[in-house]
Amino acid sequence: MREDVQSLDIKDVTANWVNAAVLEAQIGERVRALADLAHTPLFFGRLDYLHTAQEGQSFYIGRRHVHDAEGDPMVVDWRAPVSQPFYRASRKDPLDVGLRRRFGYTGGELTAYEDEHLTDPAEAEQTSKLLQAEIERPRVGPMRDIVATIQPEQDEIVRSGLSGSVCVQGGPGTGKTAVGLHRVAYLLYAHRERLARTGTLVIGPNRSFLHYIEQVLPALGELEVKQATVDDLVAHVEVRGADGAAAAVVKGDARMAQVLRRAVRSHVTLPAEPVVVVRGSRRWRIPAYELEEIVRELLDRDIRYGAAREALPQRIAHAVLVRMEQSGEAPDDRVQDAVARNTAVKAAVKAIWPPVDPAKLVLRLLSDAGFLAAHAEGVLDAGEQAAILMAKPPRSVKSAQWSAADAVLIDEANDLVQRTHSLGHVVLDEAQDLSPMQYRAVGRRCSTGSATVLGDLAQGTTPWATGSWAQALEHLGKPEAVVEELTAGFRVPREVIAYASRLLPHMSPGLAPVSSVRENPGSLTVDAVGGAAELDAAVVAACAASLRREGSTGLIAADGRIAALAAALTAAGMPYLAPGEETTAESRLTLVPASLAKGLEYDYVVLDEPAAVVAGEPDERTGLRRLYVALTRAVSGLAVLHAAPLPVQLA
Numbered sequence: 212m213r214e215d216v217q218s219l220d221i222k223d224v225t226a227n228w229v230n231a232a233v234l235e236a237q238i239g240e241r242v243r244a245l246a247d248l249a250h251t252p253l254f255f256g257r258l259d260y261l262h263t264a265q266e267g268q269s270f271y272i273g274r275r276h277v278h279d280a281e282g283d284p285m286v287v288d289w290r291a292p293v294s295q296p297f298y299r300a301s302r303k304d305p306l307d308v309g310l311r312r313r314f315g316y317t318g319g320e321l322t323a324y325e326d327e328h329l330t331d332p333a334e335a336e337q338t339s340k341l342l343q344a345e346i347e348r349p350r351v352g353p354m355r356d357i358v359a360t361i362q363p364e365q366d367e368i369v370r371s372g373l374s375g376s377v378c379v380q381g382g383p384g385t386g387k388t389a390v391g392l393h394r395v396a397y398l399l400y401a402h403r404e405r406l407a408r409t410g411t412l413v414i415g416p417n418r419s420f421l422h423y424i425e426q427v428l429p430a431l432g433e434l435e436v437k438q439a440t441v442d443d444l445v446a447h448v449e450v451r452g453a454d455g456a457a458a459a460v461v462k463g464d465a466r467m468a469q470v471l472r473r474a475v476r477s478h479v480t481l482p483a484e485p486v487v488v489v490r491g492s493r494r495w496r497i498p499a500y501e502l503e504e505i506v507r508e509l510l511d512r513d514i515r516y517g518a519a520r521e522a523l524p525q526r527i528a529h530a531v532l533v534r535m536e537q538s539g540e541a542p543d544d545r546v547q548d549a550v551a552r553n554t555a556v557k558a559a560v561k562a563i564w565p566p567v568d569p570a571k572l573v574l575r576l577l578s579d580a581g582f583l584a585a586h587a588e589g590v591l592d593a594g595e596q597a598a599i600l601m602a603k604p605p606r607s608v609k610s611a612q613w614s615a616a617d618a619v620l621i622d623e624a625n626d627l628v629q630r631t632h633s634l635g636h637v638v639l640d641e642a643q644d645l646s647p648m649q650y651r652a653v654g655r656r657c658s659t660g661s662a663t664v665l666g667d668l669a670q671g672t673t674p675w676a677t678g679s680w681a682q683a684l685e686h687l688g689k690p691e692a693v694v695e696e697l698t699a700g701f702r703v704p705r706e707v708i709a710y711a712s713r714l715l716p717h718m719s720p721g722l723a724p725v726s727s728v729r730e731n732p733g734s735l736t737v738d739a740v741g742g743a744a745e746l747d748a749a750v751v752a753a754c755a756a757s758l759r760r761e762g763s764t765g766l767i768a769a770d771g772r773i774a775a776l777a778a779a780l781t782a783a784g785m786p787y788l789a790p791g792e793e794t795t796a797e798s799r800l801t802l803v804p805a806s807l808a809k810g811l812e813y814d815y816v817v818l819d820e821p822a823a824v825v826a827g828e829p830d831e832r833t834g835l836r837r838l839y840v841a842l843t844r845a846v847s848g849l850a851v852l853h854a855a856p857l858p859v860q861l862a
């Protein structure tokens with residue numbers, strides 16, 4: 212297929228050099244998409260149908276469509292309807308499938324297969340060894356795709372339609388991230404043209420996380436999906452400052468949207484003077500009361516501030532034209548445009564509906580107590596207003612120490628002035644940490660599209676963490692989204708998840724523990740070390756022991772412990788990576804501050820001093836949630852080492 216594309220001769224089919232350049236770029240893209248990936252086999256499954264139109268036919272299922280020299284299909288794309296039973300068929304509902312075969316590969320070489328005769332009553336139900344092997348395959352690079360082993364409950368989410376938004380609640384390692392990414396790939400397949408036009412975006416919590424997941428979609432042949440953090444989306448100003456928790460909570464509260472809306476609209480002044488337009492020998496006068504009617508009508512229509520500001524001169528000009536017609540003239544559109552540009556009209560518009568600079572507006576709200584009070588009246592109480600006022604008002608937008616929450620406020624103000632462009636589909640991962648104002652910022656970016664929201668309420672570690680998905684979806688502007696739950700855990704072995712789940716009742720009562728699909732006896736060790744002095748050495752030794760096995764090792768520790776552990780690793784001659792960095796021949800060890808561990812995973816995890824992880828957070832609940840995240844990163848083994856007593860909730 213690649214050679215066919217490469218050998219295309221476009222000399223005779225392009226009319227000019229622009230056509231030729233475009234076509235060449237498209238050919239280049241297609242060749243890239245058809246690249247031969249040595250370790251990515253062309254097919255991973257086979258379906259033999261019993262009846263229907265495809266009677267007796269078998270299909271090979273793969274990452275992409277492959278055809279032979281005649282153009283006949285050899286491998287069917289996993290996203291095609293004919294592939295769906297590969298993921299959904301069961302003994303209870305075989306979906307006309309007689310045989311389902313899964314192929315297993317080792318380094319790109321076919322080494323195993325597994326057959327299921329779904330309609331054979333003599334055959335017993337069994338769990339797939341290939342699935343187990345796939346999950347436990349040592350991790351060396353970034354996150355991998357799971358096309359070969361998507362589970363039925365995951366597949367339902369992956370294949371849900373483009374028009375509806377979906378929210379997925381699931382404990383650690385239930386495959387939320389994997390499902391979200393595969394859903395994008397599916398939607399791009401099913402709605403290619405529409406989404407190519409409108410665009411797709413994956414939002415993750417930080418750079419390390421985005422690095423970790425960035426290969427999944429390209430491996431599925433999807434090269435056009437953008438990735439960003441929420442901070443990237445709202446980067447209207449340079450963020451150099453940070454808020455205390457109290458200020459950040461108020462700034463992230465949805466009520467701020469109301470305050471901003473009032474503040475923006477407060478710039479409109481009802482006209483007190485008439486507008487007099489002079490054209491040739493004639494003067495046309497629009498009295499103040501009529502101007503006021505126009506302004507009130509625009510305010511009521513609830514269009515964006517900037518759009519109304521653009522409409523106003525045309526409305527005034529229209530009023531002038533009506534008068535011209537009444538006096539027997541026959542003005543046309545060009546006259547209306549000329550009147551709209553008349554200096555008297557422009558001056559009136561400037562006085563009535565002046566331009567608003569979103570950053571300046573937010574700066575004024577946060578630094579001018581009187582201005583804030585005027586617009587926050589009845590919305591924020593005095594204490595809340597005091598919490599967000601800057602101690603020392605900066606001189607300009609440029610010199611202000613903007614915080615991340617401020618940037619979100621500016622984004623909201625920006626949207627009040629001018630509508631934010633909406634994409635076709637947005638995937639929001641680790642959503643539980645977003646503030647209501649951040650949800651709104653994301654919601655603006657899919658206001659005419661749909662969203663996939665992924666998260667775990669138990670892993671919320673911000674002071675404004677999501678308490679319920681219904682509220683979050685309300686802020687996002689997708690209250691109709693369906694909330695699905697994933698309960699089967701793929702990453703974390705049973706023993707480890709059981710240990711971590713001891714924390715659940717103390718930090719997120721009501722959430723059911725994940726039920727791991729994997730039994731790995733001996734995957735958990737918890738060891739007390741004599742004293743703080745010996746801890747570093749014990750941790751280094753545990754890392755060295757993990758590294759003797761295949762795959763990646765993550766050393767997770769409280770942020771405050773990272774410097775000491777970095778020094779200890781260096782002294783021991785053990786090179787290490789930062790979170791999100793790909794493992795190399797030199798190092799398979801990553802030193803992970805607990806604050807960056809979310810969403811990541813390692814074959815083996817060494818967890819340093821749980822009590823310090825808890826103590827590193829402002830309150831106990833957040834501390835326990837941080838610990839829960841750290842405890843649930845391991846695929847094959849977790850070694851907990853402590854010098855201080857373990858948190859009582861773990862005991």
Ligand SMILES: Nc1ncnc2c1ncn2[C@@H]1O[C@H](COP(=O)(O)OP(=O)(O)OP(=O)(O)O)[C@@H](O)[C@H]1O
Pocket residue numbers: 342345346355356357360361362365381382383384385386387388389390667670701702809810811812843
């Ligand atoms: N059906 C599957 N087949 C094979 N591996 C799977 C499957 N589902 C999930 N996994 C693997 O399980 C691990 C966890 O998945 P993922 O990171 O998507 O979980 P998550 O729910 O986002 O976790 P967290 O809450 O910790 O962010 C990944 O390595 C993923 O590839």
